[in-house]
Amino acid sequence: MIEAESTELQINQSVDLKPYNSLAISAVAEYFCSVQNISQLESALAFANNNNLILTPIGGGSNLVIASDLTGLVLHIDLKGIEIISSDKETINIRFAAGENWHSSVTYCLENGCYGLENLALIPGDMGAAPIQNIGAYGVELCDFVHSVEVIERATGNLKRLSCDDCQFGYRTSVFKQTAKDSYVITAVTLTLNKTPKVNIDYPSLQTSLETDNPSPADIYQAVCHIRHSKLPDPQDIPNVGSFFKNPIVNKDVADTLAQNHPELPIYAYSPSQSKLAAAWLIEHCGFKGCRKGDVGVHDKQALVLVNYQGDGAAVLALAEEIKSVVLQTFAVELQVEPRIYGNLT
Numbered sequence: 001m002i003e004a005e006s007t008e009l010q011i012n013q014s015v016d017l018k019p020y021n022s023l024a025i026s027a028v029a030e031y032f033c034s035v036q037n038i039s040q041l042e043s044a045l046a047f048a049n050n051n052n053l054i055l056t057p058i059g060g061g062s063n064l065v066i067a068s069d070l071t072g073l074v075l076h077i078d079l080k081g082i083e084i085i086s087s088d089k090e091t092i093n094i095r096f097a098a099g100e101n102w103h104s105s106v107t108y109c110l111e112n113g114c115y116g117l118e119n120l121a122l123i124p125g126d127m128g129a130a131p132i133q134n135i136g137a138y139g140v141e142l143c144d145f146v147h148s149v150e151v152i153e154r155a156t157g158n159l160k161r162l163s164c165d166d167c168q169f170g171y172r173t174s175v176f177k178q179t180a181k182d183s184y185v186i187t188a189v190t191l192t193l194n195k196t197p198k199v200n201i202d203y204p205s206l207q208t209s210l211e212t213d214n215p216s217p218a219d220i221y222q223a224v225c226h227i228r229h230s231k232l233p234d235p236q237d238i239p240n241v242g243s244f245f246k247n248p249i250v251n252k253d254v255a256d257t258l259a260q261n262h263p264e265l266p267i268y269a270y271s272p273s274q275s276k277l278a279a280a281w282l283i284e285h286c287g288f289k290g291c292r293k294g295d296v297g298v299h300d301k302q303a304l305v306l307v308n309y310q311g312d313g314a315a316v317l318a319l320a321e322e323i324k325s326v327v328l329q330t331f332a333v334e335l336q337v338e339p340r341i342y343g344n345l346t
């Protein structure tokens with residue numbers, strides 16, 4: 001017997017929002033609900049629209065810095081399901097509901113002979129958030145595999161399917177962070193994966209940690225998990241949002257001047273006229289790596305990661321301000337924040 005989907009919503013007032021791995025230790029959402037199907041999502045959107053509430057969709061909560069009250073409705077997207085849509089000789093299209101855990105999805109694909117996502121193993125969070133900042137790691141980005149993204153338009157409740165081009169993916173950005181910021185709730189992502197292994201080992205630290213010259217996708221998955229475990233603090237133990245700053249993209253002439261003055265600064269080609277600078281190097285060379293300021297600090301193995309020992313979102317933002325300002329004074333380079341901030345940061 002197929003049970004009818006429940007459309008009943010549990011909307012609670014003043015529920016403590018404590019995403020498992022965010023910095024939002026003491027945040028309180030004015031309204032909170034978790035939706036398991038599209039009908040519930042539609043009801044939640046109607047509730048927010050009818051009551052003029054700000055809507056904050058969340059997945060795993062791993063990329064939120066909350067330093068102010070969260071007014072309005074915090075909507076946990078808990079839609080589940082993995083479905084094969086189509087396949088040909090070379091590729092397979094798999095649709096993942098937005099609430100599927102990212103790393104579990106990577107593992108599922110590898111175990112089922114669908115390749116490409118291995119370099120993105122262990123990135124925290126859920127599928128629905130992955131397109132927002134076009135998650136990337138170790139030389140691979142989500143956009144390399146996106147077939148389409150299903151959304152529900154917040155203002156109208158209309159369901160839409162966006163193509164990879166529609167999503168306007170870029171380095172840690174997409175249409176969802178730009179012109180369509182706060183316009184949609186993502187409900188599912190369809191990825192096109194390879195049926196035969198195609199590995200990407202261009203990233204230097206990945207190359208050096210592989211024990212073979214001819215790695216399989218499983219070797220890459222394991223190497224990436226190993227590097228991440230050894231370098232990044234587990235948000236369950238020490239709250240953090242991963243990289244706090246993006247690697248700055250600058251014009252080539254700016255990069256050339258920096259290279260002359262600081263020959264050790266890692267600089268990567270980005271486009272014919274732009275280069276990407278290693279933000280971690282800039283932060284480290286301003287003396288912040290491993291520093292502790294009260295209850296917050298910078299991780300001792302990765303200068304891009306701000307850690308929250310026992311502080312709050314405001315303390316993290318104060319440290320982020322200080323880092324931005326010193327990097328600007330020292331290198332004349334402006335750092336941009338990667339996670340979503342609820343609070344004030346200039």
Ligand SMILES: Cc1cc2nc3c(=O)[nH]c(=O)nc-3n(C[C@H](O)[C@H](O)[C@H](O)COP(=O)(O)OP(=O)(O)OC[C@H]3O[C@@H](n4cnc5c(N)ncnc54)[C@H](O)[C@@H]3O)c2cc1C
Nearest residue numbers: 059060061062063124125126128129135136186241242340
């Ligand atoms: C230790 C650590 C390591 C990390 N490493 C990487 C890395 O290597 N590469 C990388 O790219 N990122 C990395 N991140 C960042 C993070 O994993 C990604 O940003 C991830 O996509 C966040 O997923 P989430 O479900 O937790 O999103 P959340 O934190 O819940 O939300 C993030 C943003 O997406 C929005 N959002 C979430 N779900 C939806 C939805 N269904 N529809 C519309 N909007 C939505 C939220 O409103 C918010 O603006 C790291 C984070 C941590 C803590």
